[in-house]
Amino acid sequence: MTRRVDLQNVDIHYGDFHAVADVDLTMPANSVTALIGPSGCGKSTVLRSINRMHEVIPGARVEGSIRLDDEDIYGAGVDPVAVRRTIGMVFQRPNPFPTMSIRENVVAGLRLQGMRDKSALAEITEQALRGANLWGEVKDRLGAPGGGLSGGQQQRLCIARAIAVSPQVLLMDEPCSSLDPISTLAIEELIDELKEEYTVVIVTHNMQQAARVSDRTAFFNLAGVGLPGRLVEVDDTETIFSNPAQQATEDYISGRFG
């Protein structure tokens, strides 16, 4: 099941610093939404707020409402660990557990949840690796360490690990920034397939990548140093790249700043 993600009046602070102001943004189910904008405008901050990852940063706090369909993920009694299971995340640098086997990397989350059934774990391992387009490359060496894979394979392993726990939303923070062009292409093709099953939100600095992989694009900007980042506009990716409503968006996508 995929879910729509809705941010309303979202403000995010790190201690006294107001990092992001007043974001209203809907990310439809079964689609890819790209978050773009210059460095420091708050893209990663917004992304992390969607699965409460910012809560591991002391002093970080979110105001406003973030909903998965109609469920308030910040509601009283909602367990942040359960939120992160439903809303998975893939980071900038591939971060498999390096000495753990490929197989154990994929099922690490399920093991934490207490799953012990060997045949179920084997089945999920295969499904997740197939889902991440990695199965063919690793099926004969599932017992080898995850750290022995190439960077692009490691990132797909991390995607397999993220989808093994059956999330509904996948957050990706510049997932290709440390990868070569061929691995990048493999991940981009994968993102296109992933949206059939998940709602995908991706932060990227690469305009061509945003144009290639996303259905919707949200442009964030900073009005000045020390001021909070704000959402300037969000629309279909084609519109943002061909006919944006705001001059700042046009300047950014055409490379005039940022």
Ligand SMILES: Nc1ncnc2c1ncn2[C@@H]1O[C@H](COP(=O)(O)OP(=O)(O)OP(=O)(O)O)[C@@H](O)[C@H]1O
């Ligand atoms: N852990 C933190 N503690 C304090 N301030 C932070 C923290 N993380 C981010 N910030 C600040 O919040 C603002 C937004 O940062 P964020 O990383 O979300 O921007 P970004 O748009 O993702 O940038 P980049 O494109 O460079 O990754 C910046 O001013 C940054 O310095």
